[in-house]
Amino acid sequence: MTKTILAVDDSASIRQMVAFTLKGAGYEVIQAVDGQDALDKANVHNVNLVLTDINMPRMDGLKLLETLRNLTHYKTIPILMLTTESDNEIKAKGRAAGATGWLVKPFDPTRLLEVIAKVIG
Numbered sequence: 001m002t003k004t005i006l007a008v009d010d011s012a013s014i015r016q017m018v019a020f021t022l023k024g025a026g027y028e029v030i031q032a033v034d035g036q037d038a039l040d041k042a043n044v045h046n047v048n049l050v051l052t053d054i055n056m057p058r059m060d061g062l063k064l065l066e067t068l069r070n071l072t073h074y075k076t077i078p079i080l081m082l083t084t085e086s087d088n089e090i091k092a093k094g095r096a097a098g099a100t101g102w103l104v105k106p107f108d109p110t111r112l113l114e115v116i117a118k119v120i121g
Contacts, residue, residue, distance in 0.1 A: 003120055004045065005026040008038040008052035008064065009082070014105065018051065018082070021109040022116075035059025039067055047077065049120050054083040054090065062090075062097055069098040078119040082107060 005027050007018045019029045030045055032038035034056040042050065050068065053087060054061035061081060068074040079101040085091075086104050100119055103112060 001027050002026065004030060005116070006030045006032060006042060006047045006050045006052075008032040008035065008043070008050065008056070008061065010034050010056040011055065014053070014082075017109075018107075018112075022114060025075060025113050025116075027116075035061060035064035036065055037069075042068060043075065044089040049116060050074075050077060050079040051082050051116075052079065054085050054094075062093055064069075064096065065097045065099055080119070082112075082116065093099060 004021055007029055008034055008078065009015045015031045019031060019063060022029045030041055032041050036058040038052065052061040052064055065079055068116055070078045080101045080103060081094050081099050082105060084105045091102055101115055103115060
């Protein structure tokens with residue numbers, strides 16, 4: 001069965017690179033332009049993993065993470081942060097909000113796929 005990943009980033013080029021990498025590995029990809037768009041799509045689609053940026057308009061990645069974790073279906077779904085943020089304080093906030101993992105941009109496609117395979121099996 002194909003696994004579905006919700007990829008959230010306000011940068012179209014990052015979304016395209018992520019989608020290209022994931023689709024090439026056999027994943028189905030749903031793209032969202034910010035946290036609010038992602039939340040709307042997360043409520044409609046059944047996803048196996050959320051991959052989100054932090055710094056976005058309307059709703060940032062940390063708020064999205066907190067909001068998703070409050071929904072029954074998303075309590076156990078892996079949520080990975082893919083961001084330029086590498087500050088320990090922000091990472092700590094992400095962990096406290098329920099982030100499964102943290103990847104720093106620019107991302108290595110091989111590493112991204114390894115981490116995803118590890119967390120969604």
